[in-house]
């Protein structure tokens with residue numbers, strides 16, 4: 001087993017992307033409660049500032065899809081000991097129905113946001129021979145769900161990226177771990193019927209992230225047993241798996257939007273048009 005140089009959270013600097021709300025906010029709060037200096041980066045600066053003030057941390061603007069923005073965020077954070085790549089979006093809908101911009105943004109944020117963060121933070125960690133990257137993937141990085149094809153694609157990619165880079169950098173004292181939450185009650189999952197996927201709290205994910213600093217485990221599913229179920233499902237013959245999937249109605253992410261879901265979609269669409277203008 002690889003041994004990594006220990007990180008004492010009491011004098012660690014921790015950067016959390018997408019930490020203005022939801023899982024990222026809970027992760028930021030958990031690190032701050034353990035004495036770490038926490039720096040939150042988010043598109044939503046106002047909310048990020050409020051989150052940072054509540055936990056005694058700092059907030060900076062960040063668009064994870066833009067390497068220049070990410071570089072400025074990390075420069076403001078200082079020497080980062082732990083980077084939590086958490087920012088993400090989840091537009092749902094049939095593969096052919098999903099707006100092309102929504103699909104592209106899913107890959108840009110969920111995958112390239114993680115790539116940019118790692119490319120920018122790893123060199124400093126490697127030079128110091130110490131560091132830990134936590135990529136917030138998803139159970140959807142192991143288990144395909146109709147209606148979430150592009151989200152699945154982004155999260156399967158993050159799981160693969162994490163596993164390969166983990167092997168590359170283990171010898172240099174730097175660990176890369178993936179945390180795979182099942183369903184969590186946040187804006188991202190709002191108005192979506194995720195049954196029978198078990199619901200967990202943002203604090204459960206935060207505990208898993210904090211635990212990974214000591215354990216440096218490769219993949220941490222929350223709750224643990226869903227990781228085993230995902231592995232089991234990959235080994236199950238397709239007709240059997242499909243029968244189970246039909247029984248639990250695995251096509252709920254294809255259902256028409258509830259009012260709450262429509263709100264999440266409208267907010268995302270607003271961000272996509274902002275990005276298009278920004279790039280033009």
Ligand SMILES: NC(=O)c1ccc[n+]([C@@H]2O[C@H](COP(=O)([O-])OP(=O)(O)OC[C@H]3O[C@@H](n4cnc5c(N)ncnc54)[C@H](O)[C@@H]3O)[C@@H](O)[C@H]2O)c1
Pocket residue numbers: 017018019020021022023024041042043044062063064065086087088089090109136137138139180181182183184185186187188189
């Ligand atoms: N909620 C769930 O059910 C669930 C399950 C598994 C995995 N996850 C993953 O957890 C992570 C956090 O999700 P959440 O549920 O807390 O979502 P959320 O919508 O509550 O929060 C996401 C945060 O990311 C920020 N963000 C979005 N695009 C950004 C960008 N380009 N640059 C910087 N920040 C950006 C948003 O402003 C927001 O503060 C995501 O990667 C998501 O895929 C969530």
